[in-house]
Amino acid sequence: MSLFIASLNSGSNGNCYYIGNGHEAVLVDAGISCRETEKRMLRLGLNIRKVKAIFVSHEHSDHISGIPVLAKKYQLPVYITRPTLQQGGLTLDENLVFPFAAFQPIQIGELQITAFPKMHDAADPYSFIVTCQGVTVGIFTDIGIACGQVIGHFSQCHAAFLEANYDDAMLDAGGYPYHLKRRIRGGNGHLSNKQAVELFIAHRPPYMSHLLLSHLSKNNNDPKLVQELFENCAGETTIVVASRYQETPVFEITLSKPQAVEITGIAVNHYQPTLF
Numbered sequence: 506m507s508l509f510i511a512s513l514n515s516g517s518n519g520n521c522y523y524i525g526n527g528h529e530a531v532l533v534d535a536g537i538s539c540r541e542t543e544k545r546m547l548r549l550g551l552n553i554r555k556v557k558a559i560f561v562s563h564e565h566s567d568h569i570s571g572i573p574v575l576a577k578k579y580q581l582p583v584y585i586t587r588p589t590l591q592q593g594g595l596t597l598d599e600n601l602v603f604p605f606a607a608f609q610p611i612q613i614g615e616l617q618i619t620a621f622p623k624m625h626d627a628a629d630p631y632s633f634i635v636t637c638q639g640v641t642v643g644i645f646t647d648i649g650i651a652c653g654q655v656i657g658h659f660s661q662c663h664a665a666f667l668e669a670n671y672d673d674a675m676l677d678a679g680g681y682p683y684h685l686k687r688r689i690r691g692g693n694g695h696l697s698n699k700q701a702v703e704l705f706i707a708h709r710p711p712y713m714s715h716l717l718l719s720h721l722s723k724n725n726n727d728p729k730l731v732q733e734l735f736e737n738c739a740g741e742t743t744i745v746v747a748s749r750y751q752e753t754p755v756f757e758i759t760l761s762k763p764q765a766v767e768i769t770g771i772a773v774n775h776y777q778p779t780l781f
Contacts, residue, residue: 506615506638508758510664513537513545515646515719516749520568522666522719523755524635524642529557529614533633533644533666536567539574545752553579557613560605560620561585563627563647564593576601584611584618588629607631621658624649626693634658640758642666646720649693651704660708664715664758666747667705669735670695671725679725689725698726698734706738715756719747 506526513521519536523546530551535542546553559581562568573596576583583597584605590597605611610619615638620631625647632655634643643658643665651659659665676686676697688694696704705716716739718731728746735744747753 506640508635508637508640508642508664509551509755510642510666510715510717510758511549511551511755512666512717512719512747512753513542514749514752515666515717515747516721516723517567518723518749519570520646520720521571522644523551523556524616524644525551525555526615526637528555529616530555531613531616531618531635532556532559533635534562534568535559535571535575536569538571539578542571542575549752549755551755556581558582558584558603558618560618560633561589561593562623562632562644563625563630564589564595565627565647566593568647569593569595573597586629586631589627592628605631621654623647623655624652624693626688626691632658634662639760642758645696648696649691651696651700656704656708659704660710662710663712663760664717664756665713666717666719667701668696668720669698669701669718669726669731670720671722672698672727672730675727676722676725681724689722695720695722698731702734702738705735709742712760713742714758714761715743715745717745717747717753717756721746721749723749 509525511523514537520534521537522533582603583601584603610617617636619634623630623632632645641662643662646668732746
């Protein structure tokens, strides 16, 4: 069985990542509005009714702002830790709140979602891996350093969403105050292009078919720079820079690398333009 993945939005203005098979799907974070989530999924031919849960990485607004309306409208379980719920100030129906713990897999249909702690300046932050019949996708954003947990999980992924937040030179030359620059590049801030590419070169598995570079800074990074940096060492891995303004195509992730096809003007991978 394949996993289908897409970034619905990625950046400080909102983050939302789709991972699913042909029967069910989950969202990791929902930092764009319910209406915008619906519009972008519809454009991709993704059936929002097949989303069965939302998993929350941490409480920052660009990861949670769309959750209350989306969860209520579609009665979606929200997997969130109590510290994240409290610090985020989310108002959710109690029957939709499902706390989770690190390293304890959660089964959503045929999808298995496992959380693990990450280094970020939030109350109780987590990254996730999603697995289905041997195919593994990781979501690694908002991380200050590539710690042992990130390295270990990244090295098992057939595809991954990986943060490449800032370019060191652009951050140094930019207008951010010193304390904010220090926060961004600190151990609990964000992953730089250099840190991300070092992780990719050293620890990507040979079967990684897609890398979606995520959470790029608007002021301290350049999508073209990031694309070129990673393509220079990509090998057989398809490099995609996730946009802060629009959704990516849907990519099919299998145990072997798929071939992209063009359907209705959207590059996807063996993907049928029907609501699935």
